[in-house]
Amino acid sequence: MYLKLKKSYFDVLDRFTPFLIIMTIVSFIIGSYFALYGSPPDYIQGDSMRIMYVHVPSAWWALMSYSVLAVSCTIWFITRNPFFNLIAKSIAPIGAVFTLIALVTGSIWGKPTWGVWWVWDARLTSMLLLFFLYLAYIFLWQAISNKDLASKISAALAMIGFINVPIIKFSVDWWNTLHQPASISKLSSPSIDESMLIPLFIMAFASLCFLITMFSVRLRIEFIESRISRLRQKIYD
Amino acid sequence: MKPLYDLINRDLKIAFFTSSNFLFTASFFILIVVLIPFIFGSDSEQLRIIFKGIIWISISLSILLTLERIFYSDYEDGSLDLILQRYESLEIIICAKYIAHWVINCLPLIVILPFLSLLFQLTFSDIFPILINLVIGSMGMVFVATFVSALTLGAKRTIFLKGIILIPLLVPFIIFGVDPHSWPILIALSMMSFVISIYASAYGLRLYGE
Amino acid sequence: MGGYGFYVWSSYIIFFVTISYVFIVNLMKLNEKKKKLINLEKHSDQSS
């Protein structure tokens, strides 16, 4: 099974990359302005609310990346088109980075709000487990030297991990209701003021642009790598 | 049923011939449990609370430490090839592994648990719910460990990688296992992981047969 | 920032430093691979 994608498709990606980079930078600047100065502080949490504008988008895109990963692995299982494996392989590190950012900013937000750096809150705990799922996927690619085998195995594990995500979420919620003292305030507030939605959405958009940029760059790296290995084979045969 | 019996017999024989037999796992548990009072002090009230956690920690550890014995040791010396060519049905090979592995590594803990609980001044009525959860939960954990082992056969000998893959998958079992009233969920979870495990392990073995 | 300045700034700095690090590393890797590919293509043209 050869990668049936022409080089020209990836040249299109190459041409779009500068545009994406500019869009990312501009929307991050606008978003940061709104997030840090252009919006009022929350009337309960005060200025620590501003951490949410980087924390929440990271958590969203971390979860979305895992869904993309698992869905593309599933499609790969059905169609056996290696392109979907490349998608999964290139999005995994970005998702892991977003998960890490969500974890770190979450615990920074926790310090002024809860008074401690880490609470065994259901969301934080399941995010931590998600991070391990990402790590397992990435390490598996490195541990198996036969790339064809690695793609099959990691796709299977990504799918099993995807089945496991709701189970982990459910079990951690269950565990949390048993052990958590009720005094700690939850992350989600019932209603978000419109003035907070604007910076949140701009930052989310900027992070998404960043994700797409990184994704296209990594996709190109993977594609070039597979071309290199095929060329090497041609030369040494 | 003959192939199933044969394969279980073979695994049990290997366990008895080598040092990895029942005595080994049982003494491993006893050692971990004995370490605990040195850390937390001899206050029996506190120890009684911790005891349940120790049991689950030690069973997860034993599942993790013996992970490579499920398929990897057979794969490494070539016995897996022999088994795969002599037995037509992968599912029987996998089921035999479940039973043999559970009997060797989890059954000793369950058997000695009532005696160990005497050290912590627990009565049988205290220990009975833990025991039921332990039986169901350890079976589910063995199912998960089997497919992780089957899928990572081609990876280099890295117990850390296998641990990173395995531990997040074991978390739900530990959460529901520790709660004495959630045994129905534990049964559902174990049955689900049985179904997934049969498919995933067969997939893994088929890949490495190649 | 009402006493929360340290937390807010540190989280923003962590966020931006991390993503620009990831960005630069991957861009450098892409350029390196591109060079490698061009070299190899030259090599295969010569050999064929």
Next chain:
Amino acid sequence: MKKLSINELKCFRGENLVLNRISAEIKEGETFVIKGSNGSGKTTLLRVLSSLIKNYSGTIMYEDRDIKEDYKFYQKFNFIGQKNALKENLSVSKNFKLWEIIYGKKTDVNLLLQKYNLNTLIDKDISSLSDGQKKCISLLKLKLCSVPIWYLDEPFVFLDSENRSILTDEIKSHNHRGGIALITTNTELDYKSDGEITL
């Protein structure tokens, strides 16, 4: 006529085409040698023929039945791979006990080892044996079941001249009984084979 016929066999490993249109016909009582440089797919061919690899195109027929449809085919061959299937920390006799379970047949291990002058090894641990001794013991698996087809992957590696001739005699007598033998090797055989498959 019991013959093993391979027809237009093709097998991919990942993106590489390892076996390209292999055809051969091996009649009963014949020994075939599979030749090829390192990494040319000799072991892959044997694994395909012993249906460990099921993902191939082309047909393999034995006794005029496709081996994919013959669910009893696994009782008709014995594949001795390059790995010895020996547990390093167990003694020879205990390893034989494990093999007996897998092959489903009891044998007198003492007698078997005596026949090949290996009876001094019976209580030794595998880890203390040399590579040649391990190979000899691994090849004794052929004696644990009587099957018409033998697949031997590099059987002569590590063997000294005495054991080579013993193995050659064994293969010859297997052929006399009407058995088929397929051997991969890098070196020349001591006698002329009935045919070759070159990869």
